[in-house]
Amino acid sequence: MAEGYHHRAGSDHAEIVAMRELMNKSGVKSVDFDPMLFQNAILYVTLEPCCHVGKTPACARTIVAAGFRKVFIGMKDPFKKVNGRGIRYLKNHGIDVEVLSARSRLAEEIRSINQPFIKFVTTGLPYVVMKAGLSLDGKIAPLDGKSKWITSLPARRDARLMRSRCDAVIVGNGTVSVDDPELAPFGRYRGKNILRVVIDKKLELDISRKIFRDENVLVACADQASEKNKKRFSDAGVEFKSFGQKDVSVKKLLNYLAKRDVCSVFVEGGSSIHGAFFDQAMQNDKLLDYVLFYLAPTLIGGRKSKSAIGGIGAKSLASAVNMRKMQFVRIGSDLKVEGPIKIY
Numbered sequence: 001m002a003e004g005y006h007h008r009a010g011s012d013h014a015e016i017v018a019m020r021e022l023m024n025k026s027g028v029k030s031v032d033f034d035p036m037l038f039q040n041a042i043l044y045v046t047l048e049p050c051c052h053v054g055k056t057p058a059c060a061r062t063i064v065a066a067g068f069r070k071v072f073i074g075m076k077d078p079f080k081k082v083n084g085r086g087i088r089y090l091k092n093h094g095i096d097v098e099v100l101s102a103r104s105r106l107a108e109e110i111r112s113i114n115q116p117f118i119k120f121v122t123t124g125l126p127y128v129v130m131k132a133g134l135s136l137d138g139k140i141a142p143l144d145g146k147s148k149w150i151t152s153l154p155a156r157r158d159a160r161l162m163r164s165r166c167d168a169v170i171v172g173n174g175t176v177s178v179d180d181p182e183l184a185p186f187g188r189y190r191g192k193n194i195l196r197v198v199i200d201k202k203l204e205l206d207i208s209r210k211i212f213r214d215e216n217v218l219v220a221c222a223d224q225a226s227e228k229n230k231k232r233f234s235d236a237g238v239e240f241k242s243f244g245q246k247d248v249s250v251k252k253l254l255n256y257l258a259k260r261d262v263c264s265v266f267v268e269g270g271s272s273i274h275g276a277f278f279d280q281a282m283q284n285d286k287l288l289d290y291v292l293f294y295l296a297p298t299l300i301g302g303r304k305s306k307s308a309i310g311g312i313g314a315k316s317l318a319s320a321v322n323m324r325k326m327q328f329v330r331i332g333s334d335l336k337v338e339g340p341i342k343i344y
């Protein structure tokens with residue numbers, strides 16, 4: 001038995017990763033799939049195998065060539081180029097195919113795992129997760145701005161893992177200048193090439209911040225950035241791009257990230273950047289999809305200390321954003337509260 005998952009756009013799909021894993025486990029060195037190994041085997045996939053040659057070869061062809069007997073499929077691929085064609089290809093080549101009923105509990109779970117991909121292929125935008133570690137009264141930092149650490153170590157480790165599952169992380173210049181974060185992938189995702197995006201409209205940040213040590217960084221600025229600052233960033237070899245005149249348009253930024261094959265983004269604050277995403281999402285409900293908050297048993301208070309979501313916010317309860325589902329679990333001394341605000 002072997003298993004696999006799709007690591008990132010352009011890399012082998014999950015079924016191919018699992019097949020290679022089985023070859024490794026069985027000590028088969030060949031680069032081709034050995035039919036002796038797969039003949040009569042059963043494959044379980046959360047998403048319909050693709051049948052077109054995109055960034056990788058068609059998985060359905062590989063499955064047929066390898067000689068699988070049966071394929072269980074969690075859901076039909078909503079991507080236009082596949083959308084049932086993979087299932088037909090397998091069936092037409094004599095493979096017994098079973099697709100889960102969309103109403104089953106397992107199918108629902110699989111659909112929720114596949115949310116980033118579904119959004120990406122149906123809207124052309126990355127899936128957006130907003131994360132914060134906050135006090136029980138909704139603050140992400142006290143008056144002195146020092147938020148290290150509101151939440152406990154186990155919660156922070158969990159948050160780092162959740163971040164590492166995404167293709168990109170977004171932070172504001174306020175956070176980079178106060179916290180000087182590295183935003184590195186964590187645990188089993190160490191080595192993953194996460195794109196780090198810093199929103200710094202005037203390109204004012206100090207280049208010696210830790211985040212700029214990494215190659216895979218993009219600074220999202222606005223046209224108002226001065227030529228002097230642009231030169232400073234260019235000279236340091238830090239990539240930057242404007243996404244608006246005065247401010248960064250969240251929609252333009254997300255569109256651009258999608259073109260770079262970023263399927264999911266993790267927005268890590270601070271208050272003002274969360275506010276920008278939230279306010280723009282109230283005009284366009286495809287700009288924010290999931291909320292992940294770690295609530296600490298601490299009270300910070302204060303009108304001026306930053307809350308999790310700044311910006312303008314909802315004008316009335318009627319226009320407030322409601323979560324579609326909410327889950328919570330205790331991690332360390334904190335409560336992890338999460339759920340989608342949009343389901344695809």
Ligand SMILES: NC(=O)c1ccc[n+]([C@@H]2O[C@H](COP(=O)([O-])OP(=O)(O)OC[C@H]3O[C@@H](n4cnc5c(N)ncnc54)[C@H](OP(=O)(O)O)[C@@H]3O)[C@@H](O)[C@H]2O)c1
Nearest residue numbers: 132133140141145147172174175248269270271272273276
């Ligand atoms: N506990 C946590 O989970 C957590 C996470 C991150 C940060 N923090 C804390 O939060 C604090 C930082 O929050 P913050 O609100 O000051 O900083 P921030 O959100 O990181 O960045 C603020 C900057 O972003 C700009 N900005 C906002 N929307 C923009 C847009 N659409 N386009 C371009 N620029 C935009 C703001 O400009 P304007 O001023 O013009 O709006 C401001 O210059 C720190 O104390 C940090 O420790 C806590």
